[in-house]
Every structure is written in structure tokens, then in C-alpha cells.
Amino acid sequence: MIKPFIISLFALLMVASYGATGKMLFKELDILGKLENLDVPEDDIEDDVTFFDFSSFTSQYSGKNLVNVDSFNASGDGVSDDTQAFIRAWTMACSAPNSVLLVPQGRSYLVNATKFDGPCQEKLIIQIDGTIIAPDEPSQWDPKFPRNWLQFSKLQGVVFQGNGVIDGSGTKWWAASCKKNKSNPCVGAPTALTIYSSSNVYVRGLTIRNSQQMHLIIQRSTTVRISRVMVTSPGDSPNTDGIHITASTDVVVQDSKISTGDDCVSIVNGSAKIKMKRIYCGPGHGISIGSLGQGHSKGTVTAVVLETAFLKNTTNGLRIKTWQGGNGYVKGVRFENVVMQDVANPIIIDQFYCDSPSTCQNQTSAVHISEIMYRNITGTTKSSKAINFKCSDAVPCSHIVLNNINLEGNDGKVEAYCNSAEGFGYGVVHPSADCLYSHDDKSLNQTDQYLAETIMVEKETENAHDEL
Numbered sequence: 001m002i003k004p005f006i007i008s009l010f011a012l013l014m015v016a017s018y019g020a021t022g023k024m025l026f027k028e029l030d031i032l033g034k035l036e037n038l039d040v041p042e043d044d045i046e047d048d049v050t051f052f053d054f055s056s057f058t059s060q061y062s063g064k065n066l067v068n069v070d071s072f073n074a075s076g077d078g079v080s081d082d083t084q085a086f087i088r089a090w091t092m093a094c095s096a097p098n099s100v101l102l103v104p105q106g107r108s109y110l111v112n113a114t115k116f117d118g119p120c121q122e123k124l125i126i127q128i129d130g131t132i133i134a135p136d137e138p139s140q141w142d143p144k145f146p147r148n149w150l151q152f153s154k155l156q157g158v159v160f161q162g163n164g165v166i167d168g169s170g171t172k173w174w175a176a177s178c179k180k181n182k183s184n185p186c187v188g189a190p191t192a193l194t195i196y197s198s199s200n201v202y203v204r205g206l207t208i209r210n211s212q213q214m215h216l217i218i219q220r221s222t223t224v225r226i227s228r229v230m231v232t233s234p235g236d237s238p239n240t241d242g243i244h245i246t247a248s249t250d251v252v253v254q255d256s257k258i259s260t261g262d263d264c265v266s267i268v269n270g271s272a273k274i275k276m277k278r279i280y281c282g283p284g285h286g287i288s289i290g291s292l293g294q295g296h297s298k299g300t301v302t303a304v305v306l307e308t309a310f311l312k313n314t315t316n317g318l319r320i321k322t323w324q325g326g327n328g329y330v331k332g333v334r335f336e337n338v339v340m341q342d343v344a345n346p347i348i349i350d351q352f353y354c355d356s357p358s359t360c361q362n363q364t365s366a367v368h369i370s371e372i373m374y375r376n377i378t379g380t381t382k383s384s385k386a387i388n389f390k391c392s393d394a395v396p397c398s399h400i401v402l403n404n405i406n407l408e409g410n411d412g413k414v415e416a417y418c419n420s421a422e423g424f425g426y427g428v429v430h431p432s433a434d435c436l437y438s439h440d441d442k443s444l445n446q447t448d449q450y451l452a453e454t455i456m457v458e459k460e461t462e463n464a465h466d467e468l
């Protein structure tokens, strides 16, 4: 009975703050309740993918099948090509149950672009304690794998863990990027680690750094748990997203620190039930949903929760970005308990996103953005538009909720900007988001409003009494 009570209490508080202007409606309460309670359950991963403490491991007692890459003549000198040793070790580890594929600590293994395919026998652990490095020369990259370095696919119930490092040696790739050298064509570069078409996967403790492009992609996968992952790349490395989630559901990213040149976390089309908690981000472009809708495509993202984050010196904070002319929706998002320091664009919805050398024309269709809650977001902003809702004229944003926001400018004045954005704020909202319009301004007349409000106040007062 705790939750209904809390919702009722919020309702009362809101009525108290909105009573004078009379803008509260049943619909808004429903939305609020929904957003308050939006969550991604974290206890639904299969039981047999449980924590395995490698430090206390001895093959004699554990019943594990240890497959050390060194046993396959990997040199571990960071110079000789260890690709074949890794492929052979993978084949062996994947084909026997209870295997531990070990990349030992204190050594460095040069590995080319490789696909490690499942399905594997049960309870595979990939223990990375050493360093895996990529060859650094783009012109000699295997053309069969233009977008991947280490790609794992069709895994079920697999754990990636260890204190090791996955190093993409990205420097030359960055220099060759069209963002850095305008005379070069814009072509994609490899992702350091990709988990594709998999389920029940844990990734924990690893460091992924200097990727050619994105660092970790979760693609077409379900039930993935990422924790204590560290991503480090320079703030000016192009398109080096930290963790990119695409076409995946039930993904939790927690206790992770991401410093990079693009989005710390990006969540794109076909993703649902995504939770992030205790995330450090900076430098980087912030936490992003999108981009969506590029090239008139349909994009959908639903049920995303960010709980507890610290963003420092990022070019955006909490961002939703969509292209003109797309369709689909972003629906059901809660960003909560976020502290920002020196962040440009702390709260931003950009439906005119255009990451292209030519300008993008406005169109009559857009990805519909609705049910987005920002709650307990505080800190400092570098831009005066601390809250910026640039929504499509054709398809307005709807049900945006702001609660307990306090963003201060480094040098004075901060403001909120809205284009075509409907919603409301309650509690402290600084800068004030009066630019949001209330949907009843357009859809209901005074009589409806008055009735709805009166009934609601009575009902909620009653409930609150019952529960007290």
C-alpha cells in the first residue's frame, strides 16, 4: 500500500501547487503514477549465470575446464599475431561445458578482427585479466569485418569478467575519421566489443579503451547485465560511444564509469526495458536516447530508467535526439537523481537532430516523444538553456514531467526553452518550465477542467485518509 499512498500524496502536493491555475487532470495522474513506478526488474537473469570468483579458482577443485590462450601458443608480447591462438582457444572453450577461457594477466595479446560464434556449451566464462589489443593500422584492417573487432554472437548464459583491458588502438582511426579530416569520406569504423544475438550475458569489471569507434555494443540481445565496466577514450575521439544498446531488451548497466568522445550510453531503435544506475559520465556527450528516425526510418524505444548518475564536463546531459522525417516513438522514460557539473545542455530533447554535413529540412513526420520524467536533477550548466525541449511542430512532445530540478548557470542566468512541448512541473523546477503547455489548454474547456479537478481532489483526499 506504500506506492499508491505515495502517488496520492504527490497528487495532493500537485493539486496544492496547481490548484490556483487548475491544470491537474486524471490523465496526468495516471501518467505520473506510471512514470513513478516505471522500472526494469533486475532479478530475472537465469540462476546458473552467477558470480564466479576467479581469484579463488583452482581447476582441481572447481570442476571447471580451464582453457588458457597461452596453451595455444599465444605469445602475449603485444606484437606477434595471437589471432589463431584465440580462435583455437575459443573453439575448445565453447565446445565443452563449464569452461573458463583465460586471457592471463600481465600480458598483452594482439588479436585481429574476429567473430567468436556460439552457441556454446553451458556455463562459459570468459576471464580477461590481461590486455587484448587491436592492430592499429586502418589500411590493413581485414575488409571482411569493417565494423567489428571482437564480435561475440549467439551466446546464452555467458559471463565476461576480469580486470583486464580491451584496447582498440584507435588513434589512427580517429585521425582518418571524416569528423577529424574533412577530405576523408565518412565511413564506419570497428566496434571494440560487440555482443550480438545473445541472451543472459554478464559483462563485469572490464576496461574497454581507445576503441576505433564505439566501445561496447549490445545488439539484438535480451537480458544483459553490465557492471563495473570502465570505458576510457579521449574527449575528442570521434563517434566513440561508450555503451550502445540497439534492438535489445532487458538490459541493466550499473556502476560503470565512462569517459569518451561521444555518448556515454546511447540507446537506439528496438530497445526496451533498459536500466542504468550509478553511472559516471565525462567527458562525453551524455546519456542519449537516439538518434532515431534517420532517413525516414521508424524508431521505437520504450521503458528506460536512469537512476543515480554523475555527469561532468559533458556536451549534453540527458538527451533524446531524433531526425526530422522519421516515425515511431520514445515512450516511458524516467531520469532520476542526477548531478551535473559543467554540463552543456543538461536536459535536452532535440527533434531537429542532424549529424550530417548538409542541412536537414524540416518534415511533416517525426518520432513521437511522450511520457518523459526528469526528477531530482541538480548541478551546474555551461549553457543558459538548461532545459531545452526542441520538439517537432508536426508531432509535439507530450507528457513531459519535471520534478525537483535545480540547475544553476556558471555565469548567471538560466532558462528553459520549449517548442511544441506539452507537460507540467511540480515541486522545485529551476529554471521554471512555464514554457511547457498543458494539454488541457488545447483539448479541454473550462467546464471539463473544473469537473475533473474537483472530482480528483475529492478522490485523492479520500484515498490519502484511507491509507493514513
Ligand SMILES: *[C@@H]1O[C@H](CO)[C@@H](O)[C@H](O)[C@H]1NC(C)=O
Residues within 6 Å of the ligand: 071, 072, 073
Ligand atoms: C605450440 O608450439 C609448439 C612448438 O612450436 C608446437 O609443437 C605445438 O603443436 C603448438 N601448439 C599449438 C596448439 O599450436
Ligand SMILES: *[C@@H]1O[C@H](CO)[C@@H](O)[C@H](O)[C@H]1NC(C)=O
Residues within 6 Å of the ligand: 081, 083, 084, 112, 135, 140, 141
Ligand atoms: C591479422 O592481420 C594482419 C594484417 O594486419 C595479417 O597480416 C595477418 O595475417 C592477420 N592474421 C590472421 C591470423 O588472420
Ligand SMILES: *[C@@H]1O[C@H](CO)[C@@H](O)[C@H](O)[C@H]1NC(C)=O
Residues within 6 Å of the ligand: 175, 181, 182, 183, 184
Ligand atoms: C587527411 O586525409 C588525407 C587523405 O586521406 C591525407 O592526405 C591528409 O594528410 C590528411 N590530413 C591530415 C591533417 O591528417
Ligand SMILES: *[C@@H]1O[C@H](CO)[C@@H](O)[C@H](O)[C@H]1NC(C)=O
Residues within 6 Å of the ligand: 234, 235, 236, 283, 284, 313
Ligand atoms: C572538458 O572536456 C573537454 C573536451 O574533452 C576538454 O578539452 C576540457 O579540458 C575539459 N575540461 C575540464 C575542466 O575537465
Ligand SMILES: *[C@@H]1O[C@H](CO)[C@@H](O)[C@H](O)[C@H]1NC(C)=O
Residues within 6 Å of the ligand: 247, 269, 270, 297, 298, 299, 300
Ligand atoms: C527498428 O527496430 C525494429 C525492431 O527491432 C526492427 O524491426 C526495424 O527493422 C528497426 N528499424 C531500423 C531502421 O533499424
Ligand SMILES: *[C@@H]1O[C@H](CO)[C@@H](O)[C@H](O)[C@H]1NC(C)=O
Residues within 6 Å of the ligand: 308, 309, 336, 337, 338, 339, 376
Ligand atoms: C537526489 O539525487 C542525489 C544524487 O543522486 C541523491 O544523493 C539524493 O539522495 C537524491 N534526493 C532524493 C530526495 O532522492
Ligand SMILES: *[C@@H]1O[C@H](CO)[C@@H](O)[C@H](O)[C@H]1NC(C)=O
Residues within 6 Å of the ligand: 352, 359, 360, 361, 362, 393, 419
Ligand atoms: C525547423 O523547425 C524549427 C521549429 O519550428 C525551427 O526552429 C527551425 O528553424 C526549422 N528548421 C529548418 C531547417 O527549417
Ligand SMILES: *[C@@H]1O[C@H](CO)[C@@H](O)[C@H](O)[C@H]1NC(C)=O
Residues within 6 Å of the ligand: 445, 446, 447, 448
Ligand atoms: C465544454 O464542455 C462541456 C461539458 O463537457 C460541453 O457541454 C460543452 O459543449 C463544451 N464546450 C465547448 C466549447 O467545447
